[in-house]
Amino acid sequence: MLFLNIKKLKLVLNNKQLVNISFCIKNSTALIGESGSGKSLTLKALLNLLPPSIKMEKDIESNFDLNYDSIGFIPQNPFTSLSSMTKISKQFFCSDKKKEEVLKILNLDKSILNKFPSQLSGGQIQRVVIAIAISRNIKLLLLDEPTTALDEENKKNIINIVNDLKKHLNILTLFVTHDIDSIKDLCEEIIILKNGEIIETGLTKEILSSPKEDYTKKLINSTFKNKTFRN
Numbered sequence: 001m002l003f004l005n006i007k008k009l010k011l012v013l014n015n016k017q018l019v020n021i022s023f024c025i026k027n028s029t030a031l032i033g034e035s036g037s038g039k040s041l042t043l044k045a046l047l048n049l050l051p052p053s054i055k056m057e058k059d060i061e062s063n064f065d066l067n068y069d070s071i072g073f074i075p076q077n078p079f080t081s082l083s084s085m086t087k088i089s090k091q092f093f094c095s096d097k098k099k100e101e102v103l104k105i106l107n108l109d110k111s112i113l114n115k116f117p118s119q120l121s122g123g124q125i126q127r128v129v130i131a132i133a134i135s136r137n138i139k140l141l142l143l144d145e146p147t148t149a150l151d152e153e154n155k156k157n158i159i160n161i162v163n164d165l166k167k168h169l170n171i172l173t174l175f176v177t178h179d180i181d182s183i184k185d186l187c188e189e190i191i192i193l194k195n196g197e198i199i200e201t202g203l204t205k206e207i208l209s210s211p212k213e214d215y216t217k218k219l220i221n222s223t224f225k226n227k228t229f230r231n
């Protein structure tokens, strides 16, 4: 069983603490919090993409090598993350065999390899971005609000794709979002972040059915307002 134990992650800018957290990912974890709570900085820290002005103290333990090759990243807007002038085939950095393998997992025909992004549908582009992310031998998949900018149909697509991936691949997932609705069937555990600190954590079902903190209750209420919640 894979694990990533973030024993300490502290981010400081000019003596101001932006993030100070510790948590362990054993399967699929959602990082939830209002705007400015530190979700994106946490992902950037794991990807080593922090600006030099932010000082980092980290102590991370895992049972796999945590490096560029073992981390996949799905950005907020899949539609702008491909290069428009390059054929899909050239946007992968792996063998042709591996390309075909990941296209199959994502239910994409290999004919798309010879196309440009503009020749694909929105749903195909989403799948290609994910195919590229998993085409390396990743152990950890980071998703940065991949459903926030999407309509209901595309949101469901992404959720179904990530669910499928979890069945096909032995990977850890860390899903960052405002949108609790999108992770309720996807992530086993939820971490609630406020002002760069963890204020509540637990199994998704438990947090959703009996949140302890008012802040968590507010996040849940704002997401599920006007929606019925399936248990």
Ligand SMILES: Nc1ncnc2c1ncn2[C@@H]1O[C@H](COP(=O)(O)OP(=O)(O)OP(=O)(O)O)[C@@H](O)[C@H]1O
Residues within 6 Å of the ligand: 013, 018, 033, 034, 035, 036, 037, 038, 039, 040, 041, 042, 051, 178
């Ligand atoms: N490059 C940066 N330089 C200085 N401060 C930053 C930088 N990036 C983020 N911050 C600050 O760190 C805090 C956390 O920001 P972060 O982007 O991680 O929030 P977030 O939870 O991802 O918000 P959102 O949901 O709006 O994306 C905020 O106070 C933000 O202003």
